[in-house]
Amino acid sequence: MNLVIYMKIKVGVSLRHVHLTKDDYYLLFDEDIKEKVPINQPGQFSAYQTVTIQANDRHLDNVRVIGPFRNYTQVEISRTEAIHLHIKPPVRMSGDLNGAEEITIIGPKGSITRKACILADRHIHITPDERKEYGLNNDVYKVKVSGEKGGIFDNVFIRESEASFFEMHIDSDDANGFDLKQNDEVEIID
Amino acid sequence: MNLVIYMKIKVGVSLRHVHLTKDDYYLLFDEDIKEKVPINQPGQFSAYQTVTIQANDRHLDNVRVIGPFRNYTQVEISRTEAIHLHIKPPVRMSGDLNGAEEITIIGPKGSITRKACILADRHIHITPDERKEYGLNNDVYKVKVSGEKGGIFDNVFIRESEASFFEMHIDSDDANGFDLKQNDEVEIID
Numbered sequence: 001m002n003l004v005i006y007m008k009i010k011v012g013v014s015l016r017h018v019h020l021t022k023d024d025y026y027l028l029f030d031e032d033i034k035e036k037v038p039i040n041q042p043g044q045f046s047a048y049q050t051v052t053i054q055a056n057d058r059h060l061d062n063v064r065v066i067g068p069f070r071n072y073t074q075v076e077i078s079r080t081e082a083i084h085l086h087i088k089p090p091v092r093m094s095g096d097l098n099g100a101e102e103i104t105i106i107g108p109k110g111s112i113t114r115k116a117c118i119l120a121d122r123h124i125h126i127t128p129d130e131r132k133e134y135g136l137n138n139d140v141y142k143v144k145v146s147g148e149k150g151g152i153f154d155n156v157f158i159r160e161s162e163a164s165f166f167e168m169h170i171d172s173d174d175a176n177g178f179d180l181k182q183n184d185e186v187e188i189i190d
Numbered sequence: 191m192n193l194v195i196y197m198k199i200k201v202g203v204s205l206r207h208v209h210l211t212k213d214d215y216y217l218l219f220d221e222d223i224k225e226k227v228p229i230n231q232p233g234q235f236s237a238y239q240t241v242t243i244q245a246n247d248r249h250l251d252n253v254r255v256i257g258p259f260r261n262y263t264q265v266e267i268s269r270t271e272a273i274h275l276h277i278k279p280p281v282r283m284s285g286d287l288n289g290a291e292e293i294t295i296i297g298p299k300g301s302i303t304r305k306a307c308i309l310a311d312r313h314i315h316i317t318p319d320e321r322k323e324y325g326l327n328n329d330v331y332k333v334k335v336s337g338e339k340g341g342i343f344d345n346v347f348i349r350e351s352e353a354s355f356f357e358m359h360i361d362s363d364d365a366n367g368f369d370l371k372q373n374d375e376v377e378i379i380d
Contacts, residue, residue: 078366079366079367079369080270080362080363080366083366091338091339091369119339121338122339142341145344148281148311148345149281149309149312149344149345149364150344150345151332151341151342151343151344151345152341152342152344153341154335154339154340154341154342155338155339155340155341171367172270173270173363173366173367174339174367175367176268176269176270176273176363176367177269177361177363177364177365177366177367177368178367179269179281
């Protein structure tokens with residue numbers, strides 16, 4: 001195979017998590033959201049708060065709330081976790097809840113049920129300036145992973161915004177299948 | 191990329207399971223092993239019997255026993271499950287327990303602790319005749335997966351034996367990361 005290697009990029013592994021609107025948050029919690037640790041994407045953080053998610057009488061605990069609040073409520077899980085919950089969420093860009101699976105989110109104060117559960121697509125966060133500098137003009141790339149469990153990810157989408165830290169986000173299935181950890185280096189190829 | 195496609199092959203997804211020696215089996219069970227369903231590899235079967243596996247005070251239930259007995263005891267799990275158990279098993283060919291992690295296997299009669307836990311490598315089962323016919327002379331291939339979560343698996347090893355059903359075996363992380371199910375078709379490439 002003739003692979004054109006554009007550049008190296010670090011991996012960010014997204015474990016199951018939930019984004020909440022302010023209204024939905026206060027249906028679940030009677031305390032204010034509190035930052036535990038910042039995540040690499042500027043302004044965003046892992047909160048101390050966690051929820052339980054439930055579908056079909058099956059549940060997953062310790063689902064981290066990611067702040068700050070958004071204008072949509074969204075639950076992001078892996079296919080492995082979806083199989084456990086007996087649901088079939090679609091692969092979607094964050095914020096696109098078209099066809100999202102219904103899921104119940106349970107907090108210490110109350111619970112809500114929303115059509116909000118997706119598998120996040122593989123994507124690269126990048127600022128407009130970095131994108132020009134690196135010449136990453138396509139909307140989608142392949143990404144090469146080395147190692148004994150290596151290979152290539154297709155369909156890694158460019159996600160351009162001013163408040164971005166340059167890294168590739170994948171879910172825990174993609175990470176574990178390819179034996180990738182947070183901050184491992186992979187290569188963007190054509 | 192210029193990909194040479196050799197041929198299509200079906201996927202077999204290996205969920206967590208255990209192979210046991212006859213002696214180890216009877217340390218765990220006081221009943222004889224009983225076939226529940228045959229698996230695709232000739233002469234092998236999923237047994238009615240399951241075990242619990244445990245490491246570091248964490249455990250996984252419903253780990254299927256695969257028969258018939260072998261001359262080694264081996265536990266095959268995914269990286270996701272290894273993380274849950276707080277162990278780091280190496281990627282190994284079945285039967286190669288060099289560096290395997292210690293794990294406790296618990297049955298209704300008793301329990302055993304063995305250095306027996308691995309992640310199975312990606313591999314293709316094939317008979318010597320099929321291998322000649324298909325011209326798959328290399329020891330290792332890449333395998334291409336289509337679809338929105340598609341890509342390429344590196345390091346898919348040829349496993350040749352007379353009692354083989356032609357399919358590619360991957361673990362549940364590789365399957366779920368690439369959204370593959372049992373019997374999905376993928377392509378062997380160079």
